[in-house]
Amino acid sequence: MVDKTSDSGRCPAVVLAGGRSSRMGSPKAAVLLGGQTMLDRVIERLSPQVASIAVNLNAHSGGALPSGHPAIADTIPGLPGPLAGVLAAMRHARQVAPGASHVLTVPIDAPFFPGTLAARLQGALIVGDEIAVAWSLGEMHPLFALWPLAIADDLDSWIRTDEKRRVRAFIARHASVAVDFPVVATKAGPLDPFLNVNTPQQLEEAEEWLNRLEDSAI
Template sequence: MRDEERPLAVVLAGGLARRMGGSDKPLLLLGGRPVLDHVLARLRPQVSGLALNANGDPARFSDFGLPVLPDPLPGWPGPLAGILAALDWAAAAGAGHVLTVPGDTPFLPADLVEQLGRSVADGAAAAFATSAGRRHPIVGLWPVAARDALRHGVADAGMRRVDDWARSLDAVPVEFPIGAVDPFFNVNTPEDLRTAESLLGL
């Protein structure tokens, strides 16, 4: 993919992480590096620019040298607010689409943008990842033109599920194979972190 075709990407790094005792999951150490470092390393070759979506003190992410975008809506409405922050940021940059991924997925595929972008190039409004028949709608390539509809859906209509947003756009599911590890394995619990340690290098 040529540089001018690579989308912007935003890592959703601001979840409440209740199963991790409230810690920032992207900042947990995996193989001696923050989980977020692994996510960014997977993304950087595929995108033209990166930002983080997170609430609270942005200084905790200062080592990464990236813009930190807070939710544009109050009340912790969930990951859709992060996707809206991504769309607003991409719109300000003049981009047509933006990729979003969770900040706790250290094994993202190297061809993520290529595969999702192929569906959009074929005429889909949006595309998101699946693996082993499971939907991962937070891992999606979204049209910036839909940001006002998303803002209305979250702020006025009470939409909270990313899957509902994907369905409203007729987003195309794109299946990714599972090799030694599911590329969308996410670190939700201390047990998941230990599993991820054992999967590093596979």
């Protein structure tokens, strides 16, 4: 059986922010929601859950961000798609947390993701070497996942050969467990905790949810 976690009992995490943000029109990491950048918001939500946080910025040449978290480039430059970021996350985790069996990934554009994300994904591992993936409302959220570091070499060769590089297709190659997260009950109705903010209009909607949520802890 593989260790479910790092030595601290918490896993390392990587925020996936290496996309083009073409629908938003400007980098989503720097977009403001409730007066805070999306990156700061995601880091704030993730910090109590994990052992360490790095940020995948695709072609970024490395170094630290203003928040002090390391920025990591894709390990295979020029291959589009989020799996390039997942691979970079696996390689990074192997370096910074040699005892860890998995790395958690969280995309930059889902500002209300659960505060129990890491604990519930880790707790769902059965044998210990599976991918644990978040679901809500009957839909898979494949970038909210705990990835076993042992499958990094398989991902490395698979993304070089499979042109579509679909995240779901890669998950289907391996043992996985699904973890269902409930909607968040608010006075204004149910909120999908994985609400995705890709466009300026969705950003406005997220701002409205934030105002409604002011009194309710999520």
